[in-house]
Amino acid sequence: MSAIDWTIMVGKVVIVFAGLLISVMLYIWMERKVIADMQTRAGPMRAGPRGVLITLADGIKLFFKEGITPTNADRPVYQIAPAIAMIPAFLAFAVVPFGAPVYIFGRIVPLQLADLDIGVLWVLAMTSIGVYAVVLAGWSSGSNYPLLGGVRSTAQMISYEVAMSLALVAVIMFSGHLRMSEIVSQQGRVWNVIPQFPAFLLFLICALAEVNRPPFDLAEAETELVAGFHTEYSGIKFALFYLGEYVNTVTICAIAVTLFLGGWRGWWPFDGAWAWLGPVLWFVLKVTAIVYVMILIRGTLPRMRYDRLMNFGWKYLIPLGLFWVLATGAIIVLPDRYGGGFLGRGTIMALGSIIAVFLVMGLVKQALGTRKDEVDA
Amino acid sequence: MSDEPTTSDPERRPVTPWWAITKGLATVFKQTFRRDNTEQYPKEIVEPPPRAHTGRHRLNRHENGLEKCIGCELCAYACPADAIWVEGEDNDPADPVSPGERHAKDYQINYLRCIMCGLCVEACPTRALTLTSSYEMAFTSREDAIFTKEQLLEPPPPLGTDAVAKEGR
Numbered sequence: 001m002s003a004i005d006w007t008i009m010v011g012k013v014v015i016v017f018a019g020l021l022i023s024v025m026l027y028i029w030m031e032r033k034v035i036a037d038m039q040t041r042a043g044p045m046r047a048g049p050r051g052v053l054i055t056l057a058d059g060i061k062l063f064f065k066e067g068i069t070p071t072n073a074d075r076p077v078y079q080i081a082p083a084i085a086m087i088p089a090f091l092a093f094a095v096v097p098f099g100a101p102v103y104i105f106g107r108i109v110p111l112q113l114a115d116l117d118i119g120v121l122w123v124l125a126m127t128s129i130g131v132y133a134v135v136l137a138g139w140s141s142g143s144n145y146p147l148l149g150g151v152r153s154t155a156q157m158i159s160y161e162v163a164m165s166l167a168l169v170a171v172i173m174f175s176g177h178l179r180m181s182e183i184v185s186q187q188g189r190v191w192n193v194i195p196q197f198p199a200f201l202l203f204l205i206c207a208l209a210e211v212n213r214p215p216f217d218l219a220e221a222e223t224e225l226v227a228g229f230h231t232e233y234s235g236i237k238f239a240l241f242y243l244g245e246y247v248n249t250v251t252i253c254a255i256a257v258t259l260f261l262g263g264w265r266g267w268w269p270f271d272g273a274w275a276w277l278g279p280v281l282w283f284v285l286k287v288t289a290i291v292y293v294m295i296l297i298r299g300t301l302p303r304m305r306y307d308r309l310m311n312f313g314w315k316y317l318i319p320l321g322l323f324w325v326l327a328t329g330a331i332i333v334l335p336d337r338y339g340g341g342f343l344g345r346g347t348i349m350a351l352g353s354i355i356a357v358f359l360v361m362g363l364v365k366q367a368l369g370t371r372k373d374e375v376d377a
Numbered sequence: 378m379s380d381e382p383t384t385s386d387p388e389r390r391p392v393t394p395w396w397a398i399t400k401g402l403a404t405v406f407k408q409t410f411r412r413d414n415t416e417q418y419p420k421e422i423v424e425p426p427p428r429a430h431t432g433r434h435r436l437n438r439h440e441n442g443l444e445k446c447i448g449c450e451l452c453a454y455a456c457p458a459d460a461i462w463v464e465g466e467d468n469d470p471a472d473p474v475s476p477g478e479r480h481a482k483d484y485q486i487n488y489l490r491c492i493m494c495g496l497c498v499e500a501c502p503t504r505a506l507t508l509t510s511s512y513e514m515a516f517t518s519r520e521d522a523i524f525t526k527e528q529l530l531e532p533p534p535p536l537g538t539d540a541v542a543k544e545g546r
Contacts, residue, residue: 038408042415300405301398 072142
């Protein structure tokens with residue numbers, strides 16, 4: 001690799017890192033403003049124009065606060081947990097293509113840090129490592145509420161990761177690729193969200209649980225657990241948890257956009273020198289839209305009870321994921337085997353199997369459904 | 378199969394979770410477009426209604442300039458927070474401070490103690506003590522929080538002129 005290649009590489013790393021930090025800053029501001037709007041409040045107004053610098057002010061405040069380590073804490077683990085929360089959150093973004101390939105110094109540079117051939121698996125791996133931060137922080141604090149919060153959310157995140165992987169499996173089967181850039185280029189005609197709508201829904205619900213956002217924010221259920229796993233953290237270490245959580249949210253939204261909403265694809269009237277900007281703007285727009293939906297859900301739905309959360313994950317989402325993987329298989333294989341086309345035998349069989357899958361889902365739901373005497377037990 | 382409770386009241390009919398969630402999201406989304414009620418307080422000061430008795434006290438005078446307060450100390454007795462100090466004195470018949478026999482030689486209200494309940498105003502037999510709507514009462518020392526008789530006799534300064542409140546602008 002020549003010096004220019006290295007420069008481009010380092011430049012991309014810096015841009016992604018800084019971009020994520022800035023996007024988190026704007027995202028937290030947006031979240032506070034949107035929630036405030038929904039509650040007919042004004043939200044932050046004082047720091048910067050319309051309060052846009054509020055996150056910066058918060059960060060500076062946290063930076064200068066005293067970091068207290070509890071006497072009972074397991075020091076090394078306690079120190080390292082915030083880093084484990086933050087690093088995978090950033091790393092997961094490495095495989096997300098945030099724009100069309102561009103020409104720099106006569107080279108084609110993909111706007112993506114690393115186009116791994118196991119891109120989707122990398123995402124799953126990084127989100128799994130993020131779970132360690134929660135359980136280690138909860139355990140090493142040497143305190144009861146963090147321990148409870150940590151245990152709770154570990155179980156939650158592991159459970160919902162299963163359903164999330166199933167949604168991803170369906171997408172991988174449908175696209176035939178694990179590589180993120182291939183998944184994006186395969187969505188040229190139709191975005192995956194249309195043929196894979198159940199998977200999209202499944203992924204969105206699991207993403208909420210995976211990044212501990214309401215209504216699945218049991219990890220830090222303020223009313224029950226003080227602040228959950230990061231109760232004992234203060235100052236800069238708490239800031240790292242906070243940052244990691246929001247980077248995770250932005251990342252998971254970016255992944256949802258890449259896998260289901262066609263990534264950076266869109267329409268762009270301009271050509272020439274500014275042509276590279278179009279895809280990036282489309283990507284940002286789509287991520288913002290998904291983030292908005294997440295904020296809307298936060299503003300609407302109350303937190304779920306723990307047993308119902310587990311019920312929902314294991315008894316509904318995972319079966320739905322399994323059946324949808326089955327249906328996707330039918331869609332892919334049957335038209336090939338028995339002839340496709342609008343009224344081909346294979347197409348009819350595929351549609352029939354999808355309907356059959358949902359009928360079976362209904363039966364399973366009834367068999368597993370909560371009985372009357374169990375309600376509010 | 379279905380043993381759901383049935384009712385003719387459409388409001389109480391059970392809804393499916395998906396419908397409930399969708400409706401809830403739509404309701405919250407609609408709220409976004411309502412104007413918010415927040416006042417940007419130190420930047421813009423909204424005048425309180427004319428008879429909003431939400432602020433500090435004032436000692437009133439008769440039209441001829443005599444003080445209404447007769448130094449009876451009923452306000453101090455009524456005060457649940459023990460915030461009022463009154464010291465009465467006989468009027469000099471040649472140069473009376475108030476109509477009647479007695480007047481308040483000293484009158485102090487400690488606003489670190491005062492809970493703005495208004496019981497003193499209810500107790501006052503001569504309407505000498507009333508509440509104003511001057512709510513800007515931020516202090517930088519304990520001494521500043523004790524208002525003397527001279528301060529209480531003055532009308533409160535207009536809203537927005539308080540030095541401490543100005544700092545936040």
